Amino acid sequence: MFRIFKWFLPVFFGLLLLFILELILQKTNVPNYIIPLPSQVIDVLLSDWETILQNSYTTLTEWLIGIILAILLGLFLSICSFNSKLFHSIISPLLIISQSIPYLVFTPILMIWFGLGIAPKVILVVLTCSFPISLVLQNDLLEAKKEYHLVVEMLYIKPVNAFIHIYLPYALPGFFNALKISVSYSFGSAALAELMGSESGLGVYLLRSQATYRTDKMIAAVLIIVIISITSTSLVSLIRKKVVFWKTAKH
């Protein structure tokens, strides 16, 4: 009950703003190609939904494959660096530096190597997501070892069991936080990469609408991207809540 109420006011406020905007735009002579009426955008969503859906499907596929590969790669890197001090000392500084690289600028090069299909976008998503995930994961795994290795030694727990039952669960909250940030960020990256050249996708839809000055279509596409980003982060939060069910004891 309280949750619904919490959302009621902001949503109502947003709708009110749109309504006022609609009224103002109708009274004034701002051309449609500069600012379209909110009702026109809704109209695009209702009439052109099939094309939008097809294009969203492409972008979603690139993004989901990318995320899954990024999680696997991130996990692999952090397990390696957890088990080998040498590997950790090599990879850790690189991962930290990698945080400052704007991967989007690699897209044109990736396109030369991998073509106009989904491959360069998938790789871009993997690049943007896997490094923050593995960075956080390996830090948390090492922190877990620091906190709990005494117990592991005390109870003579085998290394594999210690990893699965103790170190990995300890690192899960951090993993989900990293995933949450990368997930929302990477969907935008995938769409932006499509702007630079692609066969289909929300980026392509955006580009085509721009070429014909269909600002209403562009806003509709942007709206879809925003909605998917928000939904994905909320979904990750929801999964996090289900998986990380425990509270750290106060003592």
Place this chain on the structure above:
Amino acid sequence: MIKININKYSYENKIPVIKNINISLKEGQITTLIGASGCGKSTLLRVLMGMETGAHGNIFYNQNEFNFNHWNSKQTLFSMVPQTPLLFPWKNIIENIKLAISKKKEIQENKTKNEIALNALKIVQMDEHALKFPDEISLGMAQRVAFARALVLDTKAILLDEPFASLDAHTRRILQEWLLLKIKETSKYAILVTHDVREALLLSKEINVLSGVPAEVYKTYTSDDILHENKNLEEDILSILGRNIN
């Protein structure tokens, strides 16, 4: 009886941290090591647990001699209860215990891990709370679970590393008496490490006062000493500990 002799222990052959430790443990009784903070008490326990290697000395148990150079018998001799319970918050109480039970024990006793864990929880009177999570129980209860976790390892002796240090005075008092009873009940040998003189006098049959770095037994009080001259003893030990500070 378990007799522990450590002649010398040092990190990487530098200045010794532990020297001339001779202590004896009796079944169902607590032997205390008392010393100022940072005098090497915890290191001593880590040596006994086999977490630190390279100590010179030996341990006698039932006419068997164990040498620290070939310290492979650790699993049958010592287990430990740490200062804080260190339970895993993502596992409920019984799962926490089960993590310490080996496959070998399961086969040996012909019981499931669940039964073994529940049994241990019954001994520490925590079986009703088996399905709760660590954040749902008090610190005193958590420390009892940590004790149960040490019990399922089936070692001869339990090492208690200031197990009551983080408890409030009231809970500490109750748990101290509880511990005394449980050690007797389970016929375990026990080493208690503490810096609380009253705790040492209340719980132990033998008190070894350690002097500062390197940790060395400065004076040993037997059960007779403890029984007869309680008052003076407290002053005595305190003055020894105080001397080390200055």
